[in-house]
Amino acid sequence: MPASPSTALLLVNLGTPEAPTARAVRRYLAEFLHDRRVVQLTRWLWCPLLHFAILPLRGPKVARKYAQIWMEGGSPLAVYTQRLAAAVQQRLPQWHVAHAMRYGRPAIAEVLDAFRREGVRRVVVLPLYPQYSTTTTASVADALAKAGAGLQVRMIERYDTDPAWVAAVADSIRAHRAAHGAGKHLLFSFHGLPQRLADRGDPYPQQCEASARAIAAGLGLADGEWSLSYQSRFGRERWLQPATLEALDALAARGVDTVDAVCPGFAVDCLETLEEVAMMLAARYAARGGTLRYIPCLNDALAHADALAALAARAAETDDA
Incomplete structure (x- = not known):
C-alpha cells in the first residue's frame, strides 16, 4: 500500500465521557x-x-473520579489520543491520520464517513490495545464490519512484543527511574479480564505476560525484580489473577517499601491509570507504610509515535506484497 492521499491510518481507543458529569458518564x-x-x-x-x-x-461515583483527573482539553484519554494521532501524522505526511473511539466520539463510523468524503480508499486501523482481546480488539473489528463498506480496511490486531514499542516502554521506565530513583520492585499492571474468557481461548493473558517479559528483558531485570498483575475488576465473577490490589498488599507484607508501577496495556493515560493506580492504589500503599510510584503511559511521546507509524507502514507494505 504505497503512501498516497487515498491511504489513511485510523487510531482507535476505547472511549471516554465528554464531560466529568453524571449524565455524560451514564x-x-x-x-x-x-x-x-x-x-x-x-x-x-x-x-x-x-x-x-x-x-x-x-454514574455519579465515576463522574467524581473523572473530575479528579480532568484536563483543560478534556479527559486524559481524549487529550493524549488526539495528540498521539497528531504526532503520528507528522511521521506519515502522505497519509490521512485520524483517531476514533469505540464508544463515544469521535465514533468510528463518523471518521470512516469523513475518510470517504476526502477520497480515502484504503484504511489501516490500529486499535490502541497492544494485547489482543475479544473484549476490545474484536469489538473494534465488529464496528469496522458495520461501518467499513466501500473501503479497503486492514486492521492491526496486536503489537504486544513489537520491538520498537517494547523499547519505547522500557526507555520510558528507565528514564523515570533515572530521574526519580529505582524502586525496590517493578509491577506491571494490566487491565483485567474475566477468567472464563481466558478459559475459552482469549489470548490476552498470554500476550500480557509476553509484553511484561519483553519489557523486563529490555531493562535487564531478573525475575524477582518484577511481577505482573491485573486491575479494574468489575462484578463478582472470578477475574484474572493476581489482582493488582492483592499483589500490592503482598509486596507491602514482604516489606517492599518502594514499588514502581507501570501499565503497558494502556497506550495513553486514563481513569484506570491516573485515578485507580496513581491515586487510589498509591494511597492504599502509603497507608501500609510504603510508596507506590506510577510511571506514566507512553501517551504522545515521540518514541510512541515512531513505533505506531512503523507498525502502520509495515501493514501497508504487507498488503502490497
Whole structure:
C-alpha cells in the first residue's frame, strides 16, 4: 500500500465521557456496557439491571473520579489520543491520520464517513490495545464490519512484543527511574479480564505476560525484580489473577517499601491509570507504610509515535506484497 492521499491510518481507543458529569458518564457507560463483547449476559436480564441499578449508582461515583483527573482539553484519554494521532501524522505526511473511539466520539463510523468524503480508499486501523482481546480488539473489528463498506480496511490486531514499542516502554521506565530513583520492585499492571474468557481461548493473558517479559528483558531485570498483575475488576465473577490490589498488599507484607508501577496495556493515560493506580492504589500503599510510584503511559511521546507509524507502514507494505 504505497503512501498516497487515498491511504489513511485510523487510531482507535476505547472511549471516554465528554464531560466529568453524571449524565455524560451514564451516556458513555450505557454504550460501553451494551456491547455484547463487554457484557455477555442475556439482554432481558442485563438491560434492566444496567439502566435501573448500575448506571444510576455508578454514574455519579465515576463522574467524581473523572473530575479528579480532568484536563483543560478534556479527559486524559481524549487529550493524549488526539495528540498521539497528531504526532503520528507528522511521521506519515502522505497519509490521512485520524483517531476514533469505540464508544463515544469521535465514533468510528463518523471518521470512516469523513475518510470517504476526502477520497480515502484504503484504511489501516490500529486499535490502541497492544494485547489482543475479544473484549476490545474484536469489538473494534465488529464496528469496522458495520461501518467499513466501500473501503479497503486492514486492521492491526496486536503489537504486544513489537520491538520498537517494547523499547519505547522500557526507555520510558528507565528514564523515570533515572530521574526519580529505582524502586525496590517493578509491577506491571494490566487491565483485567474475566477468567472464563481466558478459559475459552482469549489470548490476552498470554500476550500480557509476553509484553511484561519483553519489557523486563529490555531493562535487564531478573525475575524477582518484577511481577505482573491485573486491575479494574468489575462484578463478582472470578477475574484474572493476581489482582493488582492483592499483589500490592503482598509486596507491602514482604516489606517492599518502594514499588514502581507501570501499565503497558494502556497506550495513553486514563481513569484506570491516573485515578485507580496513581491515586487510589498509591494511597492504599502509603497507608501500609510504603510508596507506590506510577510511571506514566507512553501517551504522545515521540518514541510512541515512531513505533505506531512503523507498525502502520509495515501493514501497508504487507498488503502490497
